[in-house]
Amino acid sequence: MTSVKDRVWLALSGRPGEYQSGEELARNMQVSRAAVWKAVRELIREGNAIQAVSRQGYRLVKPVNQLRSAEIQALLKAQGEEDIAVCCYPTIDSTNTEARRQAQTFSTPAVFAAEEQTAGRGRQGHSFYSPQGSGLYMTVLTPLSLPLKDAALMTQAMAVAALRAVKEAGGPELSVKWVNDLFYQGKKTAGILTEAISDLETGNAAVLICGIGLNLTTRTFPGDIAQTAGSLGGLDKNLLCALITARFLSFARQLPDPSPWITEYRAHSMVLGKGVTFTQNGVPCRAVAENIDDRGGLIVRLKDGSRRTLSSGEISIVPDSLI
Secondary structure, three states: OOOHHHHHHHHHHHOOOOOEOHHHHHHHHOOOHHHHHHHHHHHHHOOOEEEEEOOOEEEEEEOOOOOOHHHHHHHHHHOOOOOOEEEEEOOEOOHHHHHHHOHHHOOOOEEEEEOOEOOOEOHHHOEOOOOOOOEEEEEEEEEEEEOHHHHOOHHHHHHHHHHHHHHHOOOOOOEEEOOOEEEEOOEEEEEEEEEEEEOOOOOOEEEEEEEEEEEOOOOOOOOOOOOOEOOOOOOOHHHHHHHHHHHHHHHHOOOOOOHHHHHHHHHOEOOOOOEEEEEEOOEEEEEEEEEEOOOOOEEEEEOOOOEEEEOOOOEEEEOHHHO
16 A cells, blocks of 8 residues: 555645645545654655645655655556556665565566665676666566567567657667667666576466666766766656656567567667677677667678677677778
8 A cells, every 4th residue: 555655745746836735635645634744754854845834735846856666656557557566675786686586476567666776787797886866777577478589579678668768758869789788978878687587387488577777867987887887867767667667568568579669679779880799609709780680689790791690698899990
């Protein structure tokens, strides 16, 4: 059940700058005025600018850009997504790890979002820098049953869901670096990690866990990524979380057909026509990225003119002169 604090927040944020009396709030929520006042004090302690004026009531002056499960659920409902569990954390080790821990708890989709990750994870054992308050770190858990090769398609689906959501939330146009990174102005601003829990009897994926971390207002990055990482700007975290979730779930329902997103994924690629390096079977290779096939594979042309299709792994973009 939604807490009184979350219900007060939804009421005040739904009519920003407008006074609402404690009596009105209490009556609408069927709680005491003391419960409303307690909720307001908790919201103020969290850093929200709420004014309380005798005989007028309470009004929200400037909301804090902070994750709130009730607000995300309300935004999801507005997107036509009902009964989605939303779990928000001030800090956590990893939203993907938490989704895996709770995978047996949910028989319907759930969202895990955090203000900070202390052990954010990327692909192939990499970490994802996730400082307090300056990004959106989230995972969508989706119970389903389909072959693992089809579950892997959801990395590209999440990329397009995020592209659309960032734009709808007032953010910039992003590019995709195959297979799982989003870039803005030449710098990585988001990374995606897709995992699955398998059914031992069928060998199919039984639960899909797809996480994304987005740098929003992060200004300082660790030395190893200081020159390559960037941020998107101060977008509303709750709106962004809801939009990404809604777009992603819409795609997930259409599996195993990737056509709803693959054309857009291809159109936003920043690697096509570029020189790339990759490692296959332990051997470093150089090639030119020529196309992305209908299942998200990267088609590359090697120096001898032969072609390969990469279905997973990492690539680096290099000057054409090195190919």
